[in-house]
């Protein structure tokens with residue numbers, strides 16, 4: 001697939017660590033909340049897996065999961081390291097392409113993506129680089145596009161991501177394998193770059209994680225019914241004081257989404 005390639009992609013090559021199925025929780029959430037926008041797209045929707053890493057697994061899986069929602073979806077894996085693009089090329093197929101690029105997000109025909117997903121990419125940049133990168137990526141989006149930027153552990157049991165629209169940040173989602181959770185604040189080590197250095201007293205994200213732990217402790221009696229029941233109880237309790245979104249269908253998956261304004265750094 002031909003693409004608009006600037007002389008120098010914007011950004012820096014970083015560690016390429018990835019794993020099969022690592023981003024399944026993020027993929028499932030994107031498919032659930034963004035499926036309608038994919039289907040509304042007047043052209044076959046283009047989704048970008050930005051910084052897919054040393055192997056193309058996450059892009060291949062994103063294609064499969066988004067095609068479950070919208071059969072015509074196209075996925076373009078964009079990676080700044082040329083040898084990682086060369087390694088991915090043999091996996092190209094109908095609807096899946098790999099191109100070299102950076103935060104400028106070069107796409108064939110200069111198409112605007114309905115989704116840009118950047119997982120475990122910005123954590124390796126400095127905190128003050130995040131706002132301009134977010135802005136640059138948001139400017140590339142289609143009018144009802146989403147930017148999903150976040151972090152997870154090596155095997156995808158714990159995730160935290162920020163979701164942005166063309167206008168700016170909207171929500172923060174915490175997602176976990178419930179059986180693996182001791183305390184919700186275990187997720188703190190997976191906060192995206194914009195929040196991880198703000199998990200200190202006086203900052204909203206710190207207060208939120210404190211309340212999350214308290215609600216989880218108060219819901220301990222529900223543990224006998226299973227971690228899912230305890231989580232549901234915890235999320236309902238947190239909703240009294242924090243602007244929690246989505247709803248029980250998503251919460252049951254071990255997710256909690258809260259509006260960005262409530263956690264935004266001071």
Ligand SMILES: C[S@@+](CC[C@H](N)C(=O)[O-])C[C@H]1O[C@@H](n2cnc3c(N)ncnc32)[C@H](O)[C@@H]1O
Pocket residue numbers: 010011012013014015016017018019022023050051052053054058078079080081084101102103118119120121
């Ligand atoms: C840790 S890997 C993440 C792989 C995959 N997204 C995952 O979560 O499993 C980060 C990748 O992002 C790439 N990367 C870093 N900055 C980038 C940029 N500006 N544009 C495109 N790729 C970038 C790095 O080269 C690296 O391969």
